[in-house]
Amino acid sequence: MDTPKENFSEWYNSIIKDARLCDLRYNLKGFVVIEPNAADVMGRMYRIYEDALELRGHRKAYFPSLIHEKNLETEKEHVEGFAPEVFWVTEAGKNKLEERMLMRPTSETAIYPMYALWINGKSDLPLKIYQSCQVWRYETKATKPFIRTREFHWIEAHDVFATEAEALAQIDEDMQMAEDIIHDSFGIPFIFFKRPQWDKFAGAVDTFAADTLLPDGKTLQLPSTHNLGTNFAKSFGIKYMDDDGQEKYAHQTTYGPCISRIFAALIAIHGDSKGLILPFHLANVQVAIIPIIRKGNEEKILPFARELEATLSKSFRTKLDDSDNTPGFKYNYWELNGCPVRIEVGERDIDSGRAMVARRDTGEKSQVPFEELPAYIEELGKQINDSLIRKADSDFAALQKSADTLEELKSALDSGGGFVKVPFCSDKMEAEACAEKAKDYCSANIRGSKHEGEEKPEGKKCIGCGKEATIYLYAARQY
Amino acid sequence: MDTPKENFSEWYNSIIKDARLCDLRYNLKGFVVIEPNAADVMGRMYRIYEDALELRGHRKAYFPSLIHEKNLETEKEHVEGFAPEVFWVTEAGKNKLEERMLMRPTSETAIYPMYALWINGKSDLPLKIYQSCQVWRYETKATKPFIRTREFHWIEAHDVFATEAEALAQIDEDMQMAEDIIHDSFGIPFIFFKRPQWDKFAGAVDTFAADTLLPDGKTLQLPSTHNLGTNFAKSFGIKYMDDDGQEKYAHQTTYGPCISRIFAALIAIHGDSKGLILPFHLANVQVAIIPIIRKGNEEKILPFARELEATLSKSFRTKLDDSDNTPGFKYNYWELNGCPVRIEVGERDIDSGRAMVARRDTGEKSQVPFEELPAYIEELGKQINDSLIRKADSDFAALQKSADTLEELKSALDSGGGFVKVPFCSDKMEAEACAEKAKDYCSANIRGSKHEGEEKPEGKKCIGCGKEATIYLYAARQY
Structure with a gap:
């Protein structure tokens, strides 16, 4: 197999197929089967x-997958953004439907008419609801599994507040949740960018999106969270009676962690030339037991290995591989599948009272007394996770660059990609032409400014128009 | 509110609305919003x-929601059964699609072409895969929320085996799982019936379905599991190379626990005139704390109640209701919402060191020292669950009846419904006319024979045709 860094695209296509993540042979264009x-x-x-x-006060709901055509038309920018890419249901059984229904490309227009009914007074706020679901978009670009x-499979959270301050606090909470989960738990580094005004979610005031970098240095958007202001509230009539007796429009945010894409980042960022590497707590099989059988010693090895499987299964997802394949084949198989811990059980191991334990991420092996295995693996799982995060962070840090001209930007992107910090005249609509210029010149996509903020450019010129730069934006080639 | 037994339909409609389970105002016919x-x-x-x-060896997958028209046409009986009720996607963006796609009404025709690719040898079997998803059916009958x-929202498991014996063992496992979960965990009694041949899943050899009874004595179908034999395997080419070097068709089963419907049964069977009653482990809020505040003692009560909330939250989903409503309003609210345990905290309670604990199902109250609350509630939760199951079982047992003629059947169904055991000439296709007769005469639906088996009728006549009865079938009025 290729290595993810040297030839990412080939590597990704191989791993999808070899580790049986996704079957592309489903007979509808752009639709794939996500395998177990x-x-x-x-x-x-x-x-x-x-x-x-839920810990942060969101509650689950299930809104319909289908939406009335007239709902989509309610918010002007939103319909312009989404109408070209929706699937339409026009018939049922043998009947032509009187009105067309669309399959949700995102659920604002299914949910917000209900919010208008549900919200009356301040006691109905804040309202924080999410759903885990699929959405459908008629993509015309080339499709790539999980990306x-x-x-695709995502979560969408739709929150409503009385005040702008609460909405902005929710945006911060959404970002912190991404940090806690996507970085700290899944080991995927990212930067939250405030998207330039020309690249917002259709209908939003501001869009903030977490961008990661895949091993080829191209960026992939992970969750985004949007400050909708009162735009949708005005279109859908989401109002509440305030303490001062005035009816006011509510402030809204929407948050979309796309699980398919986060999974793509997970496998791309941690994997290596042998296949998948999965964080310990996410792996399907956390511990694979490989019996080392020689002719005549099955009776000694297998019952012992089975007992070990039963013991470890109490604490970990454990699998004894008692197939007829050779140990070497099994090592490769479990490495390909990203199993974090492998235990070899041969005659010598049983006699010595110690198992040979190999960790997937570094390949290191240790001899561990059988009775100490549960505690050892528990600790090893944490070490593996820590080590995956550290390695991913370090790879990510190495891809942070800066450039002051289009030429420098091109050269930075050509040499391994990454995020390139560039001076820009503005991130408002008037600067879109400068972004177009960067795109045309070197396929750079302007991702926005760092949400966390940073110093202003001093005496720098915009890479697009050459005017005085007022802001640092970040460029990358994107998926 | 009505009581579920006296006027079930009114009660059900009220509880849906009052406990905010489902909003029927969504602007697409037959589609509803499932509220938090x-x-x-x-x-x-x-x-x-x-x-x-998963514990029983199934693995999760995500198959596409859309299916190519030609897939549906592959299995003859299946297409006849489902074609009249599918939604068709015919346009995307501004384009008319060259080929129609249907939204899955169930996923056999999405999944089985993939199984044909995935299964080659015996080592690929058994294959046990499930998905949690929605399905769409263009129902023309009157819709009823959750029912x-x-x-609707379900799980579908699609299993493939080398032999018929394994497939039949899977059917048993599916039924046992229903017993463990739907009865033992959710407290919903049911009988697994083998459906008569005229009422099978389209394309199946045999259909087994768990039927429960709602408080009005009408039956509701819960999970069904189907022995597909080799019918679909032949249509879709699902074959494996057997040890004898022969290519053989695989045996398949499919299992469909419909979560929406099981939820309907849950609220209908346990609820009472005050509202929902939820099993302890399923309740959104397991413990509601109601502060009994009188003018001037807020400073004493509220901090104490907040501390209690923090303590109990470590073990239970706990909510302090510190809204401005009166205690009486709060009691009603939490009873309506099915919260299993209510704790009242007033000045006297704090002074005496004992909380007043009320259980939702029986209304019983006990005084419990504050420090003993966690252990007490833990135990009370179990008692509540046990008591809900016992009550549901006893109501269910009281609805088991028998009849030897259509007149007796009608009279049994007219007096509270239930399952009525009736002698029948056969459960094969030739007896369908007798079932039609029962339906026309008294709206009785023939649910099938008990899967667990029972004695044959001796000297009885079929309630339909009057010929010698060979089998006992069960009749009920259905949802």
Whole structure:
């Protein structure tokens, strides 16, 4: 297999197929089958995100997948953004429907008419609701499994507040949740950018998006959170009676962690030339036991290995690989599948009372007394996770660059990609032409300014128009 | 509020609205919004079922929601059964699609073409995969929230085996899982019926379905599990190379726990005239703390109640209701919402060191020292669950009846409904006319024979045709 850094695209396509993450042979263009090896992990990622949302006061709901055409038309910018990419349901059974329904590309227009009914007074606020669901978009760009497909799996949280201050605090909470989960738990580094005005979510006041970098230095957007201001509230009539007796429009935010894409980043960032590397708590099989059998000693090895499997299963997702394959084949198989810990059980191991334990991420091996295995693996799992995060952070740090001209930007992107900090005249609509220029010149995409803020450029010129720069923006090539 | 037994339909409609389970004002016919009070509980039910499936060797997958028209046409009986009720996607963006896609009404025709690719040898079997998803059916009958809507939420498991014996063992496992979860954990009694041949899943050899009874004595179908034999395997080419070097068709089963419907049964069976009654482990808020505040003692009561909330939150989903409403209003509110345990904290309680604890199901109250509350509530939760199951079982047992003629059947159904055991000439296709007769005469639906088996009728006549009866079938009025 290729290594992810040297030839990412080939590596990604191979791993998808070899580790059986996704089957591309489904007979509808742009739709793929997510196989158990991926779905198991995604299921765990879903639960972690759902629990975090609930801990922070969100409640689950299930809104319909289909939306009346007239709902979509309610918010002007939103319909312009989404109408070109929706799937339309026009018939049912043998009947032509009187009115067209669309499959949700995102759920604002399904949810907000209900919010208008549900919200009357201040006691109805804040309202924080999420749903885990699929959405459908008629993508015309080339699809790539987990990264861009016509159906994808995400969570969308839609929150409503009385005041702008609360909405902005929610944006911060959304970002902190991403830090806690996507970085600290999944080991995926990212930067939250405030998108330039020309690249906002259709209908939003501001869009903040977490961008990571894949091993080829191209960026992939992970969750985004949007300050909708009162734009949708005005279109959908989401109002509350304030203490002063005045009816006021509510402030809204929407947050969209796309589990399919986060999974793509997970496998791309941690994987190596042998295959997947999964964080310990996300792996389907956390511990694989490989019996080293020689002719005649099955009776000694297998019962021992089975007992070990039973013991370890009490604490970990453990699998004894008692297939007919050779140990070497099994090592490769479990490495390809990203199993974090492998235990070899041969005659010598049993006699010496110590198992050979190999960790997937570094390949290091240790001899560990059988009775100490549960505690050892527990600790090893933490070490593996820590080490994955540290390595990912260090790779990510090495891809932070800066440039003062289009030429420098091109050269930075050509040599391994990454985020390139560039001086820009503005991040408002009037600067869109400068972004276009960067795109045309070197396929650079302007991701926005760092949400956390930073110093202003001093005496620098915009890389697009050459005027006085007022802000640092970040450029990258994107997926 | 009505009581569920006396006027079930009114009661059900009220509880849906008053406890904010479902909003029927969504502007697409047959589609409803499942609100947080229901979705929270359904989310827990999903996780319990998913964990049970995984424990029994199923793995999660995500298959596309859309299906190519030609897939549906592959299995002849299946297409006849489902074509009249599918939603068709015919346009995307501004384009008319060259080929129609249907929204899955169930996923056999999305999944089985992939299984044909995935299964080659015996080592690929058994294959046990499930997905948690929505399905869409263009229902023309009147819709009823959670019971019959055009979009519903279920789990579908699709299993493949080398032999018929393994497939039949899976059917047993599916039924046992229903017993463990739906009865033992959710407290919903049911009988697994083998459906008569005229009422099978389209394309199946045999259909087994768990039917419960709602308080009005009408039956509601909960999970069904189907022995597909080799019918679909032949249509879709799902074959494996057997040890004898022969290529053989695989045996398949499919299992469909419909979470929306199980939720409907849950609230209908346990609820009372005050509102919802939820099992302890499924409740959104397990413990509600109601401060009994009198003018001037807020400073004493509220900090104490907040500390109690913090303590109990370590073990239970706990909510201090510090809204401005009166205690009486709060009691009613939490009773309506099915909160299993209510704790009242007033001045006298604090002074005496004992809280007043009320259980929702029986209304019983006890005084419990504050420091003993965690252990007491833990135990009370179990008692509540046990008591809910016992009560539901006893109500269910009282609705088991028998009849030897259509007149007796009608009279049994007219007096409170239930399952009525009736002698029948057969459960094969030739007896469908007898079932039609029962339906026309008294709206009785023939649910099938008890899967667990029972004695044959001796000297009895079929209630339909009057010929010698060969089997006992069960009749009920259905949702």
